[in-house]
Amino acid sequence: MSVCYNTDSIHKEQEEVMAKFEEISTLLQRGKAKDLAALVSEELAAGGNPKDILNEGLIAGMGIVGTKFKNNEIFVPEVLIAARAMNAALAILKPALADSGVEPVGTAVICTVKGDLHDIGKNLVKMMIEGTGIRVIDLGVDCSAEKIVEAVKENNADIVCLSALLTTTMMYQKDIIDALKAAGLRDKVKVMVGGAPVTQAFADEIGADAYTPDAASAAEKARSYFA
Numbered sequence: 001m002s003v004c005y006n007t008d009s010i011h012k013e014q015e016e017v018m019a020k021f022e023e024i025s026t027l028l029q030r031g032k033a034k035d036l037a038a039l040v041s042e043e044l045a046a047g048g049n050p051k052d053i054l055n056e057g058l059i060a061g062m063g064i065v066g067t068k069f070k071n072n073e074i075f076v077p078e079v080l081i082a083a084r085a086m087n088a089a090l091a092i093l094k095p096a097l098a099d100s101g102v103e104p105v106g107t108a109v110i111c112t113v114k115g116d117l118h119d120i121g122k123n124l125v126k127m128m129i130e131g132t133g134i135r136v137i138d139l140g141v142d143c144s145a146e147k148i149v150e151a152v153k154e155n156n157a158d159i160v161c162l163s164a165l166l167t168t169t170m171m172y173q174k175d176i177i178d179a180l181k182a183a184g185l186r187d188k189v190k191v192m193v194g195g196a197p198v199t200q201a202f203a204d205e206i207g208a209d210a211y212t213p214d215a216a217s218a219a220e221k222a223r224s225y226f227a
Contacts, residue, residue: 050097170202
């Protein structure tokens with residue numbers, strides 16, 4: 001006795017699922033937070049897989065946003081709007097992810113260093129990294145080395161992201177790396193640095209693992225550590 005499968009029906013169902021993911025991605029890219037949250041809720045209520053919604057819809061959408069940003073097709077305001085939509089969707093999705101046993105791929109600690117109060121770039125990097133499925137601990141601005149070391153310990157962090165927008169504060173990024181070494185944590189984390197005055201040469205000089213010139217590149221680099 002053989003079992004016959006209706007392949008047309010299966011293909012139609014698959015197409016419908018992919019169309020929903022595409023719609024989620026599109027709403028995110030357009031920054032339609034309310035519509036996106038409603039669609040994610042609808043998909044969960046219909047029995048949608050939370051991990052698939054995250055990976056195929058939200059993370060895929062933020063990936064497109066990042067690519068467009070790097071190519072100068074969109075700019076900071078559009079990225080911020082998309083990231084806020086992502087956060088609105090994640091607020092709906094996180095309980096379902098937890099219930100289904102889906103964990104973040106890793107943890108990053110991010111801050112603007114001591115003596116520096118600039119936060120727009122740091123906030124943008126945070127949102128973009130969160131959009132790759134990484135949990136981000138945001139320590140804010142004017143952040144001391146001691147506070148960062150403590151956060152790495154408490155959260156078992158994998159990555160430390162340091163922002164400095166002033167030439168007078170960028171050297172403090174080295175102090176933080178030295179503090180991580182002194183605490184025996186340097187080999188346990190990847191240190192990423194950025195900010196207007198920071199360069200690849202400076203990152204190499206202070207012993208950072210990575211320098212990225214923009215938020216999209218930072219998100220790509222951070223995610224690559226968990227490939």
